[in-house]
Amino acid sequence: MGSQYKDLNNNASNKSPQFGIMFDIDGVLLRGKTPIPQASESLKSLLDETGTRFAVPAVFCTNGFGLREVKAATLSEKLGVEVNPDQIVMSQNPLEMFHEYHDKWCLVSGPEHDGGSVKVAESLGFQKILTIEDVRKAYPYLDWVDRARWPKETVDDDDSFPTIEAVVLLGEPVRWETNLQLILDVLLTNGKPNRPGEMNQRTHLPVLAVNMDLLWMAKAQTPRFGHGAFLVCLENLYKKITGSDLEYTALIGKPSEVTYEYSQKLIEEIATSMNITELTTVYAIGDNPLTDIYGANMFNKFLQRKRKDIAFKKEEIKKQMEKQLTRSPVMPRAKRNGISDRSAKKAIRLAADNHIALHGDITNVRGVNRCTSILVCTGVYKAPEPGTEEAEADVDHGHRDLPYTAEMTKADYIVEDVKNAIDTIFRVEKWKPLYG
Amino acid sequence: MGSQYKDLNNNASNKSPQFGIMFDIDGVLLRGKTPIPQASESLKSLLDETGTRFAVPAVFCTNGFGLREVKAATLSEKLGVEVNPDQIVMSQNPLEMFHEYHDKWCLVSGPEHDGGSVKVAESLGFQKILTIEDVRKAYPYLDWVDRARWPKETVDDDDSFPTIEAVVLLGEPVRWETNLQLILDVLLTNGKPNRPGEMNQRTHLPVLAVNMDLLWMAKAQTPRFGHGAFLVCLENLYKKITGSDLEYTALIGKPSEVTYEYSQKLIEEIATSMNITELTTVYAIGDNPLTDIYGANMFNKFLQRKRKDIAFKKEEIKKQMEKQLTRSPVMPRAKRNGISDRSAKKAIRLAADNHIALHGDITNVRGVNRCTSILVCTGVYKAPEPGTEEAEADVDHGHRDLPYTAEMTKADYIVEDVKNAIDTIFRVEKWKPLYG
Numbered sequence: 001m002g003s004q005y006k007d008l009n010n011n012a013s014n015k016s017p018q019f020g021i022m023f024d025i026d027g028v029l030l031r032g033k034t035p036i037p038q039a040s041e042s043l044k045s046l047l048d049e050t051g052t053r054f055a056v057p058a059v060f061c062t063n064g065f066g067l068r069e070v071k072a073a074t075l076s077e078k079l080g081v082e083v084n085p086d087q088i089v090m091s092q093n094p095l096e097m098f099h100e101y102h103d104k105w106c107l108v109s110g111p112e113h114d115g116g117s118v119k120v121a122e123s124l125g126f127q128k129i130l131t132i133e134d135v136r137k138a139y140p141y142l143d144w145v146d147r148a149r150w151p152k153e154t155v156d157d158d159d160s161f162p163t164i165e166a167v168v169l170l171g172e173p174v175r176w177e178t179n180l181q182l183i184l185d186v187l188l189t190n191g192k193p194n195r196p197g198e199m200n201q202r203t204h205l206p207v208l209a210v211n212m213d214l215l216w217m218a219k220a221q222t223p224r225f226g227h228g229a230f231l232v233c234l235e236n237l238y239k240k241i242t243g244s245d246l247e248y249t250a251l252i253g254k255p256s257e258v259t260y261e262y263s264q265k266l267i268e269e270i271a272t273s274m275n276i277t278e279l280t281t282v283y284a285i286g287d288n289p290l291t292d293i294y295g296a297n298m299f300n301k302f303l304q305r306k307r308k309d310i311a312f313k314k315e316e317i318k319k320q321m322e323k324q325l326t327r328s329p330v331m332p333r334a335k336r337n338g339i340s341d342r343s344a345k346k347a348i349r350l351a352a353d354n355h356i357a358l359h360g361d362i363t364n365v366r367g368v369n370r371c372t373s374i375l376v377c378t379g380v381y382k383a384p385e386p387g388t389e390e391a392e393a394d395v396d397h398g399h400r401d402l403p404y405t406a407e408m409t410k411a412d413y414i415v416e417d418v419k420n421a422i423d424t425i426f427r428v429e430k431w432k433p434l435y436g
Numbered sequence: 437m438g439s440q441y442k443d444l445n446n447n448a449s450n451k452s453p454q455f456g457i458m459f460d461i462d463g464v465l466l467r468g469k470t471p472i473p474q475a476s477e478s479l480k481s482l483l484d485e486t487g488t489r490f491a492v493p494a495v496f497c498t499n500g501f502g503l504r505e506v507k508a509a510t511l512s513e514k515l516g517v518e519v520n521p522d523q524i525v526m527s528q529n530p531l532e533m534f535h536e537y538h539d540k541w542c543l544v545s546g547p548e549h550d551g552g553s554v555k556v557a558e559s560l561g562f563q564k565i566l567t568i569e570d571v572r573k574a575y576p577y578l579d580w581v582d583r584a585r586w587p588k589e590t591v592d593d594d595d596s597f598p599t600i601e602a603v604v605l606l607g608e609p610v611r612w613e614t615n616l617q618l619i620l621d622v623l624l625t626n627g628k629p630n631r632p633g634e635m636n637q638r639t640h641l642p643v644l645a646v647n648m649d650l651l652w653m654a655k656a657q658t659p660r661f662g663h664g665a666f667l668v669c670l671e672n673l674y675k676k677i678t679g680s681d682l683e684y685t686a687l688i689g690k691p692s693e694v695t696y697e698y699s700q701k702l703i704e705e706i707a708t709s710m711n712i713t714e715l716t717t718v719y720a721i722g723d724n725p726l727t728d729i730y731g732a733n734m735f736n737k738f739l740q741r742k743r744k745d746i747a748f749k750k751e752e753i754k755k756q757m758e759k760q761l762t763r764s765p766v767m768p769r770a771k772r773n774g775i776s777d778r779s780a781k782k783a784i785r786l787a788a789d790n791h792i793a794l795h796g797d798i799t800n801v802r803g804v805n806r807c808t809s810i811l812v813c814t815g816v817y818k819a820p821e822p823g824t825e826e827a828e829a830d831v832d833h834g835h836r837d838l839p840y841t842a843e844m845t846k847a848d849y850i851v852e853d854v855k856n857a858i859d860t861i862f863r864v865e866k867w868k869p870l871y872g
Binding site for chain 1: 547548549575577578580581582583584608610611612613616617621624625630631632633650651654655656657658660661665666668669671672673676677678679830831832833
């Protein structure tokens, strides 16, 4: 766990924490609307001496839909700890980083609850939002399953309607037949859905999809459809009609890498505001091996790969720059050999970083090199009976593009509840709570 | 085409027609609500001398949904020929033959237009009909995508609700998320959808599905979702959730065999009422190679296979019976050798027929041994430009269970329109119109 390198890094010697925590909410801190025992106490142990602010950078990451302000207020009220909206990652929040789509005409499909999809899309930075209802009104002969909604009189298409440039799927809508039909129309016509479609085209407009949970546990005995179920329909209709696979420009929400990157970015910003200069580990606490743990493990692999890539690319670029510098006839000899001076080093680092920059404007804090996963038993996951083996999933309920492997769902730690999870982190990080 | 065997079979010598005709409606006789030129004239050439009744057995077979009385009235009005409801095959009509389900509790999913699914199911003989809405009301926590429909107060499940015994899918419903969720709940719980589901069960309740058209041409430039699109969603969600394939007890509507059998049965009943004692050929006229022609060809193959099977089985049974008769010690010698007497022959024939009886109570007229397909160019199909080759389908828009082959979509005859189709039939059958 790397703890052996941190003997001096505990707050007894007045250091800042070199770690951040990413909490899943449902099944870890709350069950529905009810707090899980010791969740409040656990969060309080992360506060500073005054008990008013977090001393350890923490974010709360859910696949739920809605406005982060609302979720922050709920958490604050239920858990008795002041949670800031900036600490919340709703499933759609990483879309904030996709600046290149914010000024494009985006068809937004999603729920109407919790503020609704337009409000949520606006909060993410989208400026040219078109809804399914807008498309229905502009092209009245497309939504054709429900005959009760057929136009009563002859109506014209609205030819001034903008050409759609991207499709943003924020969550499961109602009337799936309408959304499925219009989204496919937009994809098959490159954004002008009253033109004849291309049944066997190979490429399509960018599709950004948020929250790929197939099912989720609500009040019924069996789990209910999530947005992942809608995506199964969309993917398979696209495949049936065109013969090709629907390709997502981005899949967002746990277990996707983007969501972990975004959460890490938030943790870094919080750390910066706390004057923490170095972070080495992010801990992800969750109750669902298929989303929370799978995602954390995948992100950890990504961090390892990235570290290797950076090292390799820096070395490559350094070599190239050295070559250029030593070849440059106008460069004074002193400078040519002076490759070790600060500005050249910085240039090399920046050039190397540019090569590994990812979604949108993410450039991670350089120090973080590990995401450690902690599985709790207060939600979806139940520990196997003593003496029995861990059951492997018979059926892969994860998304098509993120295939199940048993290894990816194995957590670094399995503990009873969030209290034990925090205790584990504190032990590894040699951290002592400051409050209470 | 077998016409060489029928030299004497023309109505100049006062014989009855030995053929029947199965018409597709849309693209052959009507386009939307408008008659196709010469359609009326063509139908009139099938009437008897009085111009009031059909002299040639004819049925009208559509993948549309609704009550046959309504369709018969429309055809009569638009085409100026009195069409009887008994001549109509709506997509769901073959379900009349599935007697074993008529007294079972069936969950019926389908459209609300044209009489609605309950009325249509009743007209087919179903006596214990449960709707999606009934299930929603009995189990208020299942339909969970649309939060506007969540119960406002705590409500109890209705434990007296009958255990569902079969699922009948009559056509595309509205609010697909609701129907998909509840149908899956019923399948995963063997008919008691508030019990915990079996995510990886291997078998499920019988599913009867009507009309598998993926898309259909309406007013928009591009075809719209048909019931086949709904089935794609259902099949793929079932597969994703359980890991197994959804298996249909029956797929009904063109191009399924059942629909052709049913149409043939109607033609036979009509022929009987006209005192026609022998039918050898059924002609299927359609505009869609993927449904009308594919189905006719498949049915023709089935008829060939069946004829061979009957011959083989009759021979087998005859041998067995001869064996038994010659072995029987109490049978007088005269009778033992008298295997050629009438009653024994009849017994053999009945026993053989019982071995090949199909869906429900269908026993086909023995004579029909050929289904000839005729493709017209007034609908979906367009003849290739002279000098160019017939384009093969890039993408299979047919149902999962009826895979596309180029051979199956090749018609025995390709003609301009329904008039040419009828002329072709008359020529082959040496038949002269009696009216007009």
